[in-house]
Amino acid sequence: ILPVLVIYAWRDELADAIRTKRPFGHIGRGMISIVGMFLNFAALARLPLVDATAISFAAPLITVALAAVFLGERVRTYHWLAVGVGFAGVVVMLWPYFNFARYTSGDAATAAATVGAMCAMTAAFTNAGAVVQTRRLTDTETTSSIVFYFSLSCALAGLATLPLGWIWPNPMQLAVLIASGIIGGLAHIVLTSSYHYAPASLVAPLDYTTMIWA
Numbered sequence: 001i002l003p004v005l006v007i008y009a010w011r012d013e014l015a016d017a018i019r020t021k022r023p024f025g026h027i028g029r030g031m032i033s034i035v036g037m038f039l040n041f042a043a044l045a046r047l048p049l050v051d052a053t054a055i056s057f058a059a060p061l062i063t064v065a066l067a068a069v070f071l072g073e074r075v076r077t078y079h080w081l082a083v084g085v086g087f088a089g090v091v092v093m094l095w096p097y098f099n100f101a102r103y104t105s106g107d108a109a110t111a112a113a114t115v116g117a118m119c120a121m122t123a124a125f126t127n128a129g130a131v132v133q134t135r136r137l138t139d140t141e142t143t144s145s146i147v148f149y150f151s152l153s154c155a156l157a158g159l160a161t162l163p164l165g166w167i168w169p170n171p172m173q174l175a176v177l178i179a180s181g182i183i184g185g186l187a188h189i190v191l192t193s194s195y196h197y198a199p200a201s202l203v204a205p206l207d208y209t210t211m212i213w214a
Contacts, residue, residue, distance in 0.1 A: 001148075001151040001152060001154070001155045001185070002181065002182075002185070003181065003182045003185035003186060004017075004147055004148055004151045004185045004188075004189065005148075007185075007186075007189065008144050008148070013142075013144045016142050016144045016145060017142070017144035017145050017147070017148035018145070018148065019142075019145060020141060020145045020149065021140050021141065022137065022140060022141060023149075025133070025136070025137050025141070026137070026141075026145070026146070026149035026150070026153070027149075027153070028133060029130060029133040029134060029137060029146075029149075029150065029153075030149060030150055030152075030153025030154070030157075031153070032126050032129050032130045032133060033126075033127075033130040033150060033153070033154070034153060034154060034157045035126050036123050036126035036127045036129075036130055037154070039119040039120070039122050039123035039126060040052075040056070040119075040120070040123045040127075042115075042116065042119040043055070043056075043116045043117070043119040043120035043123060044116075045116070046112045046113060046115055046116025046119070047113060047116040047117065047120065051113075051116075051117070051120075052116070052120050053090075053210075053211075054090055054091060055117065055120035055121055055124060056120060056123065056124055056127070057086070057087055057090045057091075057124075057207070057208065058087070058121065058124040059123075059124040059125075059127045059128045059131075059204075059207065060083050060086065060087070060128075060204040060205050060207045060208065061083050061084070061087055062124055062125055062128035063127075063128040063131045063132065063200055063201070063204035064079060064080065064083050064200075064201045064204055064205075066128050066129065066131075066132045066200075067131075067132060067135065067199065067200040067201040067204070068201065070132055070136075071132060071135055071136065071199075071200065073199045073200065073201050075201045079201045079202065079205070082205040083204065083205045086205055086208035087208075089208070090208065090211060128204075131195075131200055131203075131204065132200060134146060134192060134195050134200075135195045135199075135200040138192075138195045138196050143189065143192045143193045143196060146192050147185075147188050147189050147192050150188065150192075151185065151188070
């Protein structure tokens with residue numbers, strides 16, 4: 001939330017960030033995103049990165065479908081084609097690294113991997129739902145208010161885990177966490193802005209470029 005506040009203060013947009021006509025829309029979006037974030041972390045803790053990444057790429061496909069149903073967006077053939085080809089390409093690329101025996105061996109590790117796979121798949125649905133809700137909010141809300149209330153929701157949800165026991169990070173871990181927060185805050189501003197200018201069904205397939213950066 002800190003990079004968000006700093007940037008909007010510098011741009012004199014703090015008032016716009018706080019002003020909202022749809023507080024319950026922000027709360028709903030925040031809850032969906034928080035559940036998705038928790039499930040993403042749970043999946044990464046139980047699965048190899050390649051497995052978790054591959055499953056997460058179901059989200060753009062789900063997003064396009066949800067955008068057609070709930071937003072009434074006209075999803076053209078080339079949108080479906082882009083999503084389908086992208087997902088197929090990711091699966092083909094990662095196929096040699098899948099270890100399906102992990103899910104069928106019947107030991108404790110298998111149980112953890114199965115739970116991880118279920119978390120990753122559920123996260124794909126919640127992530128797609130968050131995208132659709134973001135697109136709906138852009139009809140009346142500014143980018144700054146969407147980003148601010150999402151960041152506030154995440155901060156409060158993180159603070160709520162205090163009774164569960166926190167482990168203070170060492171200096172290197174703290175630096176990485178701070179860097180992740182700054183980069184994530186900036187990325188969220190840019191991503192939310194994109195939904196003001198383009199349909200969700202067009203933005204969603206661009207998720208596949210994550211494979212390049214990863």
